Amino acid sequence: MAEGRVDSMTMADGALQELIARTIRAPSSHNTQPWRFRPERGGVSVLADRERRLPVNDPADRELTISCGCALMNLRVATAAAGRAYRLDLLPEGERSSSLARMTWQDGAPDAEDASLASAIETRHTWRERFAPISVSSEVVEALAAMAEQEGARLQEIEQGKPRREAARLVAQGDAVQWRDPSWRRELAGWIRPRRLRDGLAVPGPVAPFARMVVRTFDMGQRVGRHDAQLAEDAPRLMVLSTNGDERIDWLHAGQALERVLLAASQLGLQASYLNQPVQVASLRPRLCDALGVRGHPQILLRLGYPQREPVASPRRRVAELVEPVPGLIRSSFI
Numbered sequence: 001m002a003e004g005r006v007d008s009m010t011m012a013d014g015a016l017q018e019l020i021a022r023t024i025r026a027p028s029s030h031n032t033q034p035w036r037f038r039p040e041r042g043g044v045s046v047l048a049d050r051e052r053r054l055p056v057n058d059p060a061d062r063e064l065t066i067s068c069g070c071a072l073m074n075l076r077v078a079t080a081a082a083g084r085a086y087r088l089d090l091l092p093e094g095e096r097s098s099s100l101a102r103m104t105w106q107d108g109a110p111d112a113e114d115a116s117l118a119s120a121i122e123t124r125h126t127w128r129e130r131f132a133p134i135s136v137s138s139e140v141v142e143a144l145a146a147m148a149e150q151e152g153a154r155l156q157e158i159e160q161g162k163p164r165r166e167a168a169r170l171v172a173q174g175d176a177v178q179w180r181d182p183s184w185r186r187e188l189a190g191w192i193r194p195r196r197l198r199d200g201l202a203v204p205g206p207v208a209p210f211a212r213m214v215v216r217t218f219d220m221g222q223r224v225g226r227h228d229a230q231l232a233e234d235a236p237r238l239m240v241l242s243t244n245g246d247e248r249i250d251w252l253h254a255g256q257a258l259e260r261v262l263l264a265a266s267q268l269g270l271q272a273s274y275l276n277q278p279v280q281v282a283s284l285r286p287r288l289c290d291a292l293g294v295r296g297h298p299q300i301l302l303r304l305g306y307p308q309r310e311p312v313a314s315p316r317r318r319v320a321e322l323v324e325p326v327p328g329l330i331r332s333s334f335i
């Protein structure tokens with residue numbers, strides 16, 4: 001979408017679809033893309049799609065909600081870049097509803113800082129390989145921590161030396177616990193998909209059945225653990241994103257903070273990937289706090305650095321599949 005003020009936007013002319021197309025470039029666990037959108041009179045709601053939950057990996061839908069929070073941040077950024085101000089209501093239909101946020105377009109100036117992040121929506125990708133041997137400056141780390149704080153979360157660095165070694169150990173332990181569990185392996189295998197299906201962890205079509213079979217059948221926890229521990233030790237920066245509370249509202253804040261950090265990082269040429277195992281495995285989560293002095297509730301463990309080459313974009317489903325039909329609503333009036 002062209003940046004700057006766009007006039008006369010309706011569902012019919014595709015502007016809302018354009019906004020949603022940018023929104024869904026957000027990261028999500030296993031690339032489940034667990035979101036839906038409901039056009040409203042004068043706005044749009046972001047809904048959690050619980051059919052895409054990961055009951056073994058994420059029994060409380062914590063990561064599902066964080067993923068939707070990332071999408072919400074993209075929606076905010078894309079809306080600002082389209083020249084629109086808005087009001088945002090989180091959990092507008094109560095704690096238990098699948099409605100996570102309602103955005104209502106408003107008169108007024110768009111948020112210039114949010115708009116300035118828009119170019120990064122397309123350039124942010126998860127980088128799972130080793131990073132280039134280039135250090136990430138303390139100024140950058142401080143700027144990213146301020147971004148997280150702006151969204152009600154905290155980004156703490158895990159320093160090289162003992163804390164880093166301890167974090168790497170917890171990552172490897174997390175891998176061992178997860179891979180030992182056949183139901184966890186089955187769930188992961190189910191999200192290994194041929195690229196043409198547009199979701200999940202995409203692999204070339206002919207490889208998909210074999211990759212799924214291997215993941216489903218073999219406990220590779222020791223090998224994966226050694227590899228991940230090395231990634232944790234070698235990462236230019238390793239950081240924990242945490243929140244004071246550990247409820248749905250906190251996960252929504254964590255997601256928005258995560259995506260703001262990732263977009264800002266991408267604009268500086270940085271990319272991230274995740275070593276969330278010690279957060280996902282319930283028994284290890286408190287140890288992450290004790291051993292590393294993480295304050296509050298850890299939500300995401302991130303490696304950050306400069307990728308060695310241009311990352312490849314992962315697939316996304318079509319916008320038309322994600323928009324709820326709203327009886328009687330002809331125009332969402334994004335004007």
Ligand SMILES: Cc1cc2nc3c(=O)[nH]c(=O)nc-3n(C[C@H](O)[C@H](O)[C@H](O)COP(=O)(O)O)c2cc1C
Nearest residue numbers: 026027028029030031063066067125126274276314
């Ligand atoms: C809440 C959350 C948790 C994630 N956890 C992991 C993880 O444990 N391991 C991993 O490799 N990637 C993880 N990811 C990254 C996703 O797999 C990635 O976002 C998705 O495959 C889409 O790719 P992209 O980020 O390059 O667009 C996570 C992403 C989110 C938002």
